Amino acid sequence: MTIYSGPVFEMAADQLTVVADHLNIPMDERDRLLMPKRSITVSCPIRRDDGTIAVFEGYRVQHHLTMGPTKGGTRFSPSVDIGEVAALAIWMTLKCALVGLPYGGAKGGVRVDLTKISRRELEALSRRYMQEMIPFVGPHIDVMAPDMGTDEQVMAWFMDTYSMYRGQTVTEIVTGKPVASGGTVGRREATGRGVAHLAKRVMSQLAIDASNATAVIQGFGNVGSYAAQELHRFGLKVIAVSDHTGALHDSRGLDIPALMRHAGTRGSIAGFSKEMEFDPSQILTLPCDVLVPAAIERVIDAEAAENLTCRILAEGANGPTTPEADLVLQNRKPEIFVLPDILCNSGGVVVSYFEWVQDLQQLFWEEEEVMRREYQLLDRAFERMLARAKAEKISNRIAAMAIAVEKGRTAMNLRGLFP
Incomplete structure (x- = not known):
């Protein structure tokens, strides 16, 4: 018996089981890694x-x-x-x-x-x-x-x-504070910027020309809106976005700066354009180069995974893709390049760490320094994930989780059990 239940926790447990099986972790160690x-x-x-x-x-x-x-x-x-x-x-x-x-x-x-x-x-x-x-x-x-x-x-x-x-x-008790209250410049934009930065890295690998590429964003909150802003700045056409109030679609590309101003004032994308209104249930399957699910967990199940038409799946949300969908994506032809959530949306916690460090030291950095350090950590993790996935012929998600689980398991075993 456990107090933890529900589909989201079961999903996290299933993911850890897959990685533990891959790493051959003994059964008596697994609960300590999970619970x-x-x-x-x-x-x-x-x-x-x-x-x-x-x-x-x-x-x-x-x-x-x-x-x-x-x-x-x-x-x-x-x-x-x-x-x-x-x-x-x-x-x-x-x-x-x-x-x-x-x-x-x-x-x-x-x-x-x-x-x-x-x-x-x-x-x-x-x-x-x-x-x-x-x-x-x-x-x-x-x-x-x-x-x-x-x-x-x-x-x-x-x-x-x-x-x-x-x-x-x-x-230093919290991060993500206003700059005037000890926050750091670049924190608000950090997660979305990280999503876009990593998507751009993949586009370079796949030889996708940003000036001819398209993106779709599910969720236009903090993560989705800044991811859209950065992708727009890179030259992509953001052809569709959605939030809890509905969806907008324009094959010519949305005016992202104007939409961000509207959402910042109104609190949502509702009312931006009657002509562009679109069925939110269809946004994930729109043909595009970069798809960013940046809303809630478990939005891409096995059926949705079968119908995806993107080339890059950049997971801005936590847990947007179910384990059943992962199995579908691993066998998809043509292949969809998955940027797993634990890497793709980690820019936020990276810059939160920078904020904590600056608060402890009472020494604050310029925004350029914050961004440089963020991208440096993301690039390093991205390269390690790719190398692991290629060497072991496994998915990007399993590779990323294997790196993380190994580090945590090693630290636990070295510290031992007390008393």
């Missing part, structure tokens, strides 16, 4: 604007602390549960190990529908959640960051709540 070190569930009562009291359920899962403090985002969503949060923490562990960061993975969440609370209630909920987490987090224990439904402002409230408890400003 989280610590899971916290809290009640977050707040006073509503009408004077009533509402209680929201919050979670934090710290996967393991073998290689340093844990690191991971906090999402506010009505669908959050402990299984989903645990799976995201596992993927964060793999992500950090793959790109060489001194972290284990963590994730947090609050089950809340943000459309049904006011801004004042959001601040109260953010502060209460952090207050409940104070015994379990710290700059060298667990460092929070934004995720779906949270942003720079929520991180500023988290930091202020923790700092009031400590009696001094502790900027």
Whole structure:
């Protein structure tokens, strides 16, 4: 029996099983690699604007602390549960190990529908959640960051709540903060930029001319919008995008700068163009060179994988492709080049690490330095993944996960069990 359940956690467990089989890891070691070190569930009562009291359920899962403090985002969503949060923490562990960061993975969440609370209630909920987490987090224990439904402002409230408890400003308790509050330049754009940078690397390998290439983006939040912006800057035509309100399609290419301004003002792509409205259920199968799923988990199942028409699948979201879809993609002809999520969207945690380092040192870098270092780490991990995949004739996902699992397993075995 386990408290972790649901399709997202089962998916993470299945992926680890595939890699463990490939690496011939003994059965008695596998649970230690899979099961989280610590899971916290809290009640977050707040006073509503009408004077009533509402209680929201919050979670934090710290996967393991073998290689340093844990690191991971906090999402506010009505669908959050402990299984989903645990799976995201596992993927964060793999992500950090793959790109060489001194972290284990963590994730947090609050089950809340943000459309049904006011801004004042959001601040109260953010502060209460952090207050409940104070015994379990710290700059060298667990460092929070934004995720779906949270942003720079929520991180500023988290930091202020923790700092009031400590009696001094502790900027390094969270990353993804506003620059004015100790954040780093380039953090907001980091994940999307990383997705686009790696997609461009693959385009060069496949001899795809950016000026004649097309891209489709599912999800136009922080990751998807900045990925679209960078791909547009590289010369690709972004022919379709979608978010929770609908989809837009124009074979001539969308005006991405204008769409970003619209979404920044309105909060979504809704209302940008009646003529370009499109069925969101068909966006993943549109013919394109680069497909970026940047929304939620498990959107590409086996059936969807059969119908993909892209040349590059750049996974901006966490866990967008199911293990069943992976089997389909491995046998697809012509081949689709998969940039797995634990590499493709790791630019965010890479620059979060840079923010943490800068906060600890109280020495801040220019944006050019942040970007240079981000791309350096991404390129190194990309090259290691490709070399491993080619040498062992395995998929990019298995290669990336094998590198990460080996690093975590080695660290665990060297430290041993205490007592």
